[in-house]
Amino acid sequence: MGEGSPSLEPSTSATNLKGLDSLQLHDTQINNGVRPTMHHDNHMGNHEDKVDKLDKEDNTSSARPVSSSISPSISPSISSSISSSISSSIRPSTNSPTNSIAPKIDIEKLVEIAKTINSNDNKYTIRDVNALLGGGQETIETALLRRYVSGLQSPLSSLPYTGGGVDYDSISGRNCDNCVGYVSVPVGIAGPVKYSFIDLTDGGVKEDKDLISHIPIATTEGGLIASVSRGCKALRDSCTVTTCVTKDAMTRCPALEFKTVKDAVAFKVYVEGDGIGVVKESFEDTTKYGKLERVECKVVGRMVYFRVEAKTGEAMGMNMVSKGTENVLRVLKQDWEFNVITLSGNGCSDKKPSATNFVKGRGKSVTAEAIIKREVVERTLKSNPENMKRTNIYKNQVGSAVAGNLGGMNAHAANVVAGVFIATGQDPAHTVEGSMCTTVMDVTPEGDLYVSVTLPSICVGTIGGGTELPPQKASIKSMGCEGTGGSKRLAGLIG
16 A cells, blocks of 8 residues: 555454455556546435435546546555455454454455446445445545545545544544545644633633643644744733633524514513523533523514524533524424424524624633733834734724625734634634634833734634544643633633
8 A cells, every 4th residue: 555554464354355355456447447526415414414425327427537647556455455454344353352243344245346446337436335344443444445436546646544643433423424534734833922811701700820822723824823923922022911701602593483473572582581491491401511591582574593502611512502402492392383494593603704793702702912012012023003003993994894894803813713723623614703803902101012802703612523633632732721611711822
C-alpha cells in the first residue's frame, strides 16, 4: 500500500481468503472502466439512509472514463494488503474472550466486488462494501477499499489515510460515514492572553481571575495567526482582558400547525403560563444534564413557532435539546390537537444568521473588554486610539450598515471563530451564527483605547462529537477548558 502503510500479518482466521489474495487489479482494468457518479440521499432516515452512495443506475448516462494518465498502478500487493486487513477485521481481538465469535463476512461476494472494481460491468456501491465490512473493525485499509470501489482512487491519491491520529473504528458511525481518509489542517497557537472569566449563567456572579491561555487556531490562511498574536501581545502588554458569559441556552423551535388562530393563541398562553411546569418536566425526563430555561411562542396565523431554550451542560447540546423538545410535543399532544410540521422550524435559528440569535442569543452569549495603552497601540498596532475609533465607526458600523450586514459589525471575527472551532472539534457550520459580533472602540479620558466585542451565539461544547477526537481534545485541554464549566470558558476565550 506504499510507504508508511502498516504491514499486516496473515490472518489466523479459518476463513479462506486465498481468492482475494490472488486478485490481479491492473491499470488496464481501470483504464477500460468508468467512474460512477456520486449522489447524496438528502432525506432524513436511519443511519444507513444518510450516508453517501453511488447510484449504480446512472453509470451509463453520467459516468466518465478514467484517463490513463491519472490511473494508479494497483498491484497485487494492494489487493493482498486489503485482503489481510479484511482478514484482520474478522478475527477476534486479542483482548476478546477466547470464545468470541468473529463477525461473518461473505468473502466470495467481496472477491466478486474486488474483481469488478473500476470495470465496465461494476455494479456495486460503497454501501455494498459497508454491508460486508459492517460487522468487522474499521481499519485504514477499509477506507482505502472504499476509494477503489467508488472509482475515486486516482483523484483521492493525495488524500492521506494513514497516521494523523485517525482511529477509523472509533469515528465510524459517529464522526464520519464512508470514510476514505482525512484532510490535514495546520494548527498554530496565538497568544498567550491574560484574562479574567465571569460567569453570570448560574444565578450569581462567579469570577475566575489571573488566568492565562494560548489560543489554538486551525487555518490555511497565512498571516492570520500572526495577526491574532499581535493583538494578543497588545492586550498582554496593557491589561488583563475581562470576558463574561451572560447567557447559556441552546435552542430548538418546532413548527406546529393548529386548526385556527384561536387554538394557536390558546396554546401559546398555556405553555408560556400555567403549562410551563408540564413542559419543563417532560423535557427534563429525557436528559440528566439538560435543564429547561424558557419557552417562547411566535404565532403566525394558525402556526406556532415554539422556541425552546435549555442549558446542556458541557455538550454543545443540539441533539439533547431536540430529544427533549420531541418529548415535550409528545406529552402536549395528549391534550392539544396540532400537527408537527417539522421539529426544527428555523426559528432556532440553526447555522443561519438571524435577528433572533443576534438579539436573544443561542448557545453561549459572550462579551469581553480590554483597555489598550496608547503607547502599545502606537508601538504594536502602528496606529493611535483616535484613528482606531474612527475606523471602527466608519468600517465596522457604518460600512456594515451600508452592506446590510446582519450581526456583522466587526472586521473578521469569523476567522478566529472558525479556526478555534476546527481546532477544538466544534461543528464549523456554527461559525455562521457564532461570528455575529459587535465591536466597540472608544478613547478613554486617559487617552487609551477601550475595546469590547459581543458575540451572542457561540455554539460550543467540550464533550461529544468532534471534541472526543484525540487531537481536538488536546486543543481543548491546552486551553484549560476540560471539566466542569469548560464549555463556557471556551466560549469566553473565543470572545
